[in-house]
Amino acid sequence: MRRKSVLYMDVAEQIKADILSGKYPVGSLLPTESELEEIFEVSKITVRRAIEILADEELLEKKSGKGTTVLSNKPYNKLSKAGTFTEYLHDSGLNIVKKNIQLEHVTLEKGTPIYECLGETAVKFSRLYLLDEQPYIYFEYFLPKELSDVSIEKFDKESLYRILDQHHIEIFRFEDSFQIVQLTPKQQELLQTTETMAMKRIRRSFGKKNQVVEFSEALYNTAMHPYVIEYEA
Incomplete structure (x- = not known):
């Protein structure tokens, strides 16, 4: 070329x-x-x-x-032409930084959407994204128990999708749903905001056999910055 x-x-x-x-x-x-x-x-x-x-x-x-x-010949954005939101923020000249909070093994409550997706036990990983040094997005990832050997330090060095790939867990498609929710006092504290409402994104990522391999919930303080989806033409 x-x-x-x-x-x-x-x-x-x-x-x-x-x-x-x-x-x-x-x-x-x-x-x-x-x-x-x-x-x-x-x-x-x-x-x-x-x-x-x-x-x-x-x-x-x-x-x-x-x-x-x-490093890899498996692009993690192959599922969609939509650029990630954090890429959009970065390209807009904004400073976006991730901060890992906690990694734990949890027992899921029967009858909940997460239980229906992942079963009785899962790995729960929480992360906060700072926008220009202010808390902006709070993430909770629920992952298969096969990732129970992964340390939080590993998440500091590798992306979630690379870690899944290293455990031979491939993502073939995902679906996102959005809703406006009322923040709990604890969530307000995490996001350091007096806003009472936020946008919630729920993502289900599916493997080759159509099984859920990631269930995540993200809270966006859109009073700071709107959520944007950017597509290639």
């Missing part, structure tokens, strides 16, 4: 296509930044931005002095 003007998204998409096609196998090194500059006839800044995008998708890992390694 040789063009005089290639945007960083074009470069990222072509590198991703090369990874998925097997041109750059998992574990191999990408060409150097200088070589990619020549291949795509773009600036170093464009190449670096493209690599950042693929690193955010966890397809690549860049280490100083060692080059850029192909």
Whole structure:
């Protein structure tokens, strides 16, 4: 692919296509930044931005002095062309930071939606997202008991979907539902807000056999920033 003007998204998409096609196998090194500059006839800044995008998708890992390694050929955004909300916030110039709170093994109450999805026991992982240093999203993930060997430190280093992949749990589709809910005093404290209402997103992620492999609930303080879904045309 040789063009005089290639945007960083074009470069990222072509590198991703090369990874998925097997041109750059998992574990191999990408060409150097200088070589990619020549291949795509773009600036170093464009190449670096493209690599950042693929690193955010966890397809690549860049280490100083060692080059850029192909981590995976399974893109986690393959389920939808919709960009993630945190990507949207980041691209909008906002500072979004995640803070892991707690990891525990829980017994689920019979008759609840989570019990129907995951059975009697599950791993519960809670996380807070800070927007410009203020609590904005509170997440609770309920995960299969097969992840009981994972430590909270692991969640600091790896994404949830990479951890699932490492446990041979693949996601083939997901469904999201949204509702407006009243915040409890504890939830208000977590989000450090006096707002009484928030948007709740419930996600069910399904495996190959249509079994639920993730049930998550997220509370968004949309008084701080609206929830946005951005699609590619």
